[in-house]
Amino acid sequence: MRNLIVKIAIASGKGGTGKTFISTNLFNVLQKQEMNLALVDCDAEEPNAKLFLTEGKLKNTYEVNQKVPVVDESKCTYCGKCAEYCNYNAIFFLKEAKVINVLEDLCHGCGACSVACSYSAISEKNNLLGYVNTFEFSPKSALIEARIKVGVYSSVNVIKAAIKKASDFNLVLFDAPPGTGCPFIQTVVQADYVVLVTEPTPYGLSDLKQSIETLKGMNKSYGVIINKAGLGDEKIYDYLNKENIPLLMSVPFDKNIAVSYSKGELLTDLNSEWEEKFSQLYNTIREEYGNSSN
Amino acid sequence: MKIAITSERNSLESKMDTRFGRCAFFAIYDTETQTTDFIPNPAKDSSEGAGPKAVEFIASKGVSKVVASEFGGKAKSLLDKLQIEMLHEKDKSIAEVIQQF
Numbered sequence: 400m401r402n403l404i405v406k407i408a409i410a411s412g413k414g415g416t417g418k419t420f421i422s423t424n425l426f427n428v429l430q431k432q433e434m435n436l437a438l439v440d441c442d443a444e445e446p447n448a449k450l451f452l453t454e455g456k457l458k459n460t461y462e463v464n465q466k467v468p469v470v471d472e473s474k475c476t477y478c479g480k481c482a483e484y485c486n487y488n489a490i491f492f493l494k495e496a497k498v499i500n501v502l503e504d505l506c507h508g509c510g511a512c513s514v515a516c517s518y519s520a521i522s523e524k525n526n527l528l529g530y531v532n533t534f535e536f537s538p539k540s541a542l543i544e545a546r547i548k549v550g551v552y553s554s555v556n557v558i559k560a561a562i563k564k565a566s567d568f569n570l571v572l573f574d575a576p577p578g579t580g581c582p583f584i585q586t587v588v589q590a591d592y593v594v595l596v597t598e599p600t601p602y603g604l605s606d607l608k609q610s611i612e613t614l615k616g617m618n619k620s621y622g623v624i625i626n627k628a629g630l631g632d633e634k635i636y637d638y639l640n641k642e643n644i645p646l647l648m649s650v651p652f653d654k655n656i657a658v659s660y661s662k663g664e665l666l667t668d669l670n671s672e673w674e675e676k677f678s679q680l681y682n683t684i685r686e687e688y689g690n691s692s693n
Numbered sequence: 694m695k696i697a698i699t700s701e702r703n704s705l706e707s708k709m710d711t712r713f714g715r716c717a718f719f720a721i722y723d724t725e726t727q728t729t730d731f732i733p734n735p736a737k738d739s740s741e742g743a744g745p746k747a748v749e750f751i752a753s754k755g756v757s758k759v760v761a762s763e764f765g766g767k768a769k770s771l772l773d774k775l776q777i778e779m780l781h782e783k784d785k786s787i788a789e790v791i792q793q794f
Contacts, residue, residue: 487740488741488746491745500774502745504767
């Protein structure tokens with residue numbers, strides 16, 4: 400029987416706290432232990448995990464498209480039913496002036512407008528949203544990268560497609576996009592456990608609170624990693640204590656770590672102590688996940 | 694000529710609403726009859742695409758100018774297409790804006 404799939408999202412509210420630092424190093428350590436796993440780089444607007452995980456070989460590239468409606472105005476009677484069916488205001492319609500425009504950026508590709516039209520005036524075309532690139536490290540491990548096309552309004556569909564590509568692995572890590580908007584939600588909603596990476600600054604704390612409020616609303620279990628510890632103040636520790644939120648790991652504010660990261664190096668390749676710490680981090684996450692109510 | 698003005702409330706003393714797509718009311722001023730109608734903005738609570746929806750609404754009212762503090766990208770291109778002139782004003786009451794016409 401196959402092992403139960405476990406999905407862990409590495410997320411943060413604030414950008415630049417170290418999501419990719421944590422997720423690439425965690426992937427590196429577990430990959431070396433020959434685990435069956437994938438890292439999905441869900442930061443589709445600027446995926447960068449590949450910069451650190453250079454050994455993966457590009458195995459395939461998959462296009463992500465979305466169906467958008469095309470209105471044939473020679474058949475259109477300007478009844479307005481399609482605009483009425485559209486939940487996203489993606490069909491701009493003026494009855495008297497006989498203006499009908501598809502606002503492709505707002506379209507979610509649901510197809511309701513095609514169903515609404517009784518005059519066969521709506522057909523669909525494919526719009527390219529982005530790509531999912533799979534890089535193989537071994538037959539058992541891969542980096543799956545979501546990458547949107549420049550100028551595309553929402554990264555959500557490309558993220559979903561990338562996550563779907565990872566469904567054959569036993570352990571899946573998500574390097575989540577920053578913020579608490581739709582891309583973040585679409586990533587963490589698929590996770591069994593969420594690791595929030597933050598820094599001990601007022602800005603880090605404020606955004607951590609927002610992420611936690613969002614995760615509470617989604618009924619997700621989570622723990623926190625403090626990166627750049629020693630920077631800022633103690634308020635984040637008081638908050639974690641008060642809210643009884645597990646602190647999974649702490650990474651010091653260390654110039655050497657920053658320098659190696661800036662060169663695209665993996666700390667867990669350079670330093671066996673950190674290799675051990677990241678290995679331990681995985682065990683801690685599994686324990687926390689096992690103890691959680693989900 | 695009809696002019697749409699974003700408005701916080703439904704009175705001439707009301708301040709302009711700082712948002713276009715999600716303004717609370719549109720004040721529709723008719724320069725010929727010199728009357729002003731206040732109509733709740735049906736796009737106000739749209740989850741997405743409030744700007745285009747608001748353009749659709751004011752265009753259906755037959756306005757040729759619209760006064761707001763700022764316009765979003767999607768609203769702007771639609772207003773351009775429909776040749777509805779965009780005018781920028783800030784922090785004024787509806788009565789103060791109307792005086793200019």
